Amino acid sequence: MNRVGQILTRFALIAMCALGVASAPAMAQTNATSETEILGQGRITKLGDLDFGQVIPGLSGGTITIAPDGTVSTGGTVIPAGGSTQPASFRLEMPIFPIFQFVAYSSPASSDSIVLTLTGDATKTMTLTDFQTDLVDGWRIPFFSGDIDFSVGGTLSVAATQAPGTYTGQFNVVVDLP
Numbered sequence: 001m002n003r004v005g006q007i008l009t010r011f012a013l014i015a016m017c018a019l020g021v022a023s024a025p026a027m028a029q030t031n032a033t034s035e036t037e038i039l040g041q042g043r044i045t046k047l048g049d050l051d052f053g054q055v056i057p058g059l060s061g062g063t064i065t066i067a068p069d070g071t072v073s074t075g076g077t078v079i080p081a082g083g084s085t086q087p088a089s090f091r092l093e094m095p096i097f098p099i100f101q102f103v104a105y106s107s108p109a110s111s112d113s114i115v116l117t118l119t120g121d122a123t124k125t126m127t128l129t130d131f132q133t134d135l136v137d138g139w140r141i142p143f144f145s146g147d148i149d150f151s152v153g154g155t156l157s158v159a160a161t162q163a164p165g166t167y168t169g170q171f172n173v174v175v176d177l178p
Contacts, residue, residue: 008130010134033069052156053083055145061160068134068171078158087151090100092135092175094147099157105135106174116156116169130155134141135175 052064055078062076068087093104108114108131118124135150152173169177 004009017121019060023108042092042175044173044175045091045093046173047089047091048086049086050088050154051086053082053085055079055156055158056081057158057160057162059160060090061162063155063157065130065155066153068132070151070153070154076158077160088173088174089149089151091137092148092150103135104137104176105133105150106176107131108173109172110150112171114169114171115156116167118163119166121163122147124165126159126162126167127157128154128169129157131171140168 028140039121049064051170052066053072055064058077060077062074062078064080065073065075066085066087067073072085074080092099094103110130110132112129112131114128116128130153131152133150133152135148149151
């Protein structure tokens with residue numbers, strides 16, 4: 001190589017080093033996943049149904065009441081005759097944040113009424129009224145207390161001439177989390 005060629009080669013190597021071409025840094029790359037869970041205001045899960053068990057209407061009929069604590073009482077000539085009795089039970093699942101949460105039981109209200117129908121004959125009915133709950137409205141601290149279990153009871157009107165059989169009906173439970 002002649003002298004001019006050596007000078008040009010050296011000049012080219014110096015220029016490449018100055019521009020970073022001769023020793024470009026190696027690149028490494030990887031992927032990462034991003035995820036989050038959006039917490040809702042809460043949800044209600046049914047733990048058990050409201051069950052009045054077996055009932056005898058008696059001569060004049062009357063009512064049977066199941067309180068939220070499971071206490072059974074009757075009015076008129078209605079007689080509890082066995083079977084499983086229990087209030088409806090629910091779990092209010094609340095996120096741990098916000099730290100304070102206001103809880104207000106909304107329905108069914110004591111003034112609501114639900115019609116129960118005889119299985120196999122929808123013309124035969126009974127009425128469920130006077131709903132009660134042990135869920136107390138007010139501020140909660142879900143961070144410390146977590147889920148809230150509560151019960152709903154009510155009063156079932158039984159006619160003296162009530163047709164024998166199993167009666168069923170449905171009601172919605174609403175808890176406001178403003």
